Amino acid sequence: MADPVTTSPAPVRSPDQAAARAAPAPEPARRPRVVIVGGGFAGLHAVRRLHRAPVDITLLDRTNHHLFQPLLYQVATAMLAPSDVAVPIRWLMRRYPNVRTVLGNVTGVDVERRCVLVDDLPTPLRYDYLILATGARHSYFGHDDWERIAPGLKGLEDALAIRRRFLLAFERAELTTDPAELEALMTFVVVGGGPTGVELAGILPDTACNAFRRDFRNVDTRDTRVILLEGGPRLLPAFDERLSARALEDLRRLGVDARVNSIVTRVEPDAVYLGDQRIATRNVLWAAGNSASPLGRMLGTPVDRAGRVLVEPDLSVPGHPEVFVAGDLAAAHWRGSKAPGKTVPGVAPAAMQMGRRVGENVQHLVRGEPTEAFEYRNKGDLATIGRNHAIADFGRVRLSGFVAWVLWLFVHLMYLVGFRNRVSVFLQWAYAYFTFQRGVRLITETEEELMCEPDRVPVAHSP
C-alpha cells in the first residue's frame, strides 16, 4: 500500500499571495491540501463546508469519535451511555470521498514549512491550508496537581472516570463504619458555576435521592450533600443577571448548597478549602476555568491568558492567512456584543459558527477571493437545572421552568449528531424521566485499577 501522506505530489502555488510566499516550486494540477486538527464541533462544521470543494482534506483527531460535549455530564452521572453522545468521526466522513480521517496525536506544527507532525505518521503531514480546532480543557489555575483529585469533564474518559467515582462513593459509603468517612463520601463538591457546573450540580440530587434510594441498606442516599462553588459574583456569568439569580434559586430549591464568591484555595483527596474553611469531601468535580489546547502555543503567535490564539477578524493567524483557528482554541473578538473587546464565548454554537466560517474562508482563498470576517450570532443560552426545569435567554425573550426545559430537550436532540444517537438519547431520557432510574450504572475497570486507586477509601477497623 502506498504511503497515504507522501503519495500526492508536492504543493503548487496557491491562489492567495500570502500562502504563496513560502510555497515550494509550482507543479502540475494538484488539489490544495487542507489539514483540519480536531473533530469537535468546529472541525466537523469546517469539513461540512469544504467536502464539496476541490480540496483534499485530512481530518485529524486524538480520539476516533466526535463528542457531543453538552450532554457529557449526563454520561458522568450514569444517565446516558458513552455511545449516546459520541459518534465515530470516520463514520461521519464516510460519504465525503475527499476527506481522509486519521486517528493520531499532533505533536507539532511548523507554520513556516507548512506541515503538521503526527505521532503515528511516518512523515510530516504537509498542508496548504491548516485549520486548528483542538478546543480547551478546564483550568486548575496553576494547580495542575488538583486534576488527579478533582477530574474535569471534557472527554469521554473524564466522564467515565467521574461516573466511576460517583458510583463508587455510594458503594463505599454503604460499607464504611466511620461517620466522618461517610459524610465525606456523601458530599459532592462541584467547582465552577458555568453551564457545566450548574447542570452537573442540578442532576446529582435527583440521581442520588430518586435513582439510588431503594438500592442501599445502610446508607440513606437522601443524605447526599451537593455543594456548588462559583468564584465569581454570580452563576452562569454569560447569561442575563435575572437568569443567574433564578438558577441560584432553582439549585437551592433542589437542595444544592450553591455559593458564589467562593474561591477554592486548596484541594485534597478528602477535603476542599475556601480559605480556612474546610469542606470534608471525597468527591470534587471540576468545571471551572478554561485552558486552551497546547497546540495554540505551537503556532508561535500571540495567545491570551487562557492560551487561546488571538486571531484576525477572519479567524486566521496573524502573518499566516493560510492558518485558521476555530472553536474554544480561538480568542475571537465579539463584534455583535455591546461590551467592546469581549471575546466570543466557548460554547458549542460559537464553535459551529467558527467552523463554518473558516471552512468558507478556505474556499474563498482557494478561489482567490478575499476572506470574510467572523460574526458571532448568539442564538441564546440554555441550561437545565434538575428535572422539569431549565432557563433560557434569547436576548429579548427569557424563559425559565418547564417550557424552557422542554425547549432544552428539543434543542439538544436536534443538534445531536446521528439519528441512532437521537433515538437512543430520547429513549434513555424517557426511561430516566418516567422510572426515576438511571440506565448506565456501570463501574468498569479492572480489579487492579480499583485496588491501586490513589484515593482508595481506607477501611475503618472496628474494635
Add this chain to the structure above:
Amino acid sequence: MADPVTTSPAPVRSPDQAAARAAPAPEPARRPRVVIVGGGFAGLHAVRRLHRAPVDITLLDRTNHHLFQPLLYQVATAMLAPSDVAVPIRWLMRRYPNVRTVLGNVTGVDVERRCVLVDDLPTPLRYDYLILATGARHSYFGHDDWERIAPGLKGLEDALAIRRRFLLAFERAELTTDPAELEALMTFVVVGGGPTGVELAGILPDTACNAFRRDFRNVDTRDTRVILLEGGPRLLPAFDERLSARALEDLRRLGVDARVNSIVTRVEPDAVYLGDQRIATRNVLWAAGNSASPLGRMLGTPVDRAGRVLVEPDLSVPGHPEVFVAGDLAAAHWRGSKAPGKTVPGVAPAAMQMGRRVGENVQHLVRGEPTEAFEYRNKGDLATIGRNHAIADFGRVRLSGFVAWVLWLFVHLMYLVGFRNRVSVFLQWAYAYFTFQRGVRLITETEEELMCEPDRVPVAHSP
C-alpha cells in the same frame, strides 16, 4: 452508622445437623445468614429462590453489575453497548429487603470458622450457609503469558479491551505503509471453537465488510481475514455432530477460515503458531479452555483439572453440607446424559438451574428438610453464525438457518435481565440489521494508555 457486618448477633444453632456441628453457642432468634459470592446467572437465581425465605442474604461481587455473558461478544465487536448487557446487581436487589449487596473482592474462605474474607470489609463475613458461584475464565493451558496478547472474553473489561484492539487494528491498517504489517493487522485469529469462538468468528466478517467498508480510504476492509482455530476434531463439541458440520460449513460460507484439529503451540504479539506453521496476526482473540475461579481451591476440597469443585449430588461440598457451589465453578455430574460420568456443561442455562437448586436446598436445610439432588435439564443448544443464521439443537428437534436465527434472537431477548436492556438490545439489533452499521464504535482510553500499549504498532518510516 453501625457496622453492617458485626451488628447482627452471633450465630445460633441452625436446624440442619451438619451445619450445627461447628456452630457457636445458641442465642435467641436470629435469621440464618446466607452469603452468596458471585452475581452471575447462578448467584442471581439462587437469590431469587431465597429472597422470601427467613434468611439474611449478603450478595458479594467484584463488579457492581450482573453480566449477560452470552451477548458479550457483541459488545466486543461494537454492536452493543456495555450497558445493554449489564445491570447493576444492587438495582436488581432493590425489592429484596433481606438482601444486602456488597461490592468487594473475596480474598479467602474459611469453611471451618464459617467466614469469608472480603478486602473492603473490616471484619470477616460470617455465614451459616455459603453459596459460591464465581464462575470461570478461559484457560491458556499453562501459558498465562499469552493472555496479555490474546485477551479472553469473560468480563466487561475483556470485551472493551477486545473492542479497542478490534477498532484500532483498522485505524492502524489505514496508516501503515508496510504490506506485511497491513496483513497482520487485517488478520483476526479466534482460538477456540465453542459457542463463543464460533459466534465471535461469525460476526467479524459482516462487521468488517459491511459496517466498516465505506469508512476507510487506504484499506479495503473486505480483505479482512478471519481464522477460527479449534484444537478438537469438530466445532461446538457440545452440539450434535451434524450441527457441528453445519456450523463449519456456514462459517466457511461467510469466508471464515475455520480449522479443526488445530492446536495453538505459541502466541506472539505479531503471530500465532500451529506447530511450525506461522500465522502473521496482530489480533488473537481467546475463547478456548476453561479455568475455574481460584475460590474453588480455597475450600480445600477436591477439584478437577479445570479447578472446578467436585460437588455432591445436591451441589454441596463434600463434608460441608452448608457450603454449596453453583455455575461454572461446579463440576456436577450430569445424570440426564447418556454418557456416564459426563459433567454438566458450563453454559448459562445450567448455571441458572444450579442456582435455583442451591437456593432451594438452602431453604430445605433452614426448614430442617433433606436436600434434593441436582438434575440438569438440557433445554437445547443455540449458536448464531453471522447474519440471518443460527443453529439449534433441542435433542429431538434440530434447526438451522433463518428460523433458528429468529429463535436465537427471541431466546436471548427473553433471558436478558431488565426491560430497559431488552428494548435497547432490540433496537441496537434492528439498527445493525437494517443499516449494516455498528452503533458503538468507540475507542475509549486515555492517550497515555494508547501510547504505552505493549503491542503498539511500530511506525514504518518511508525512505
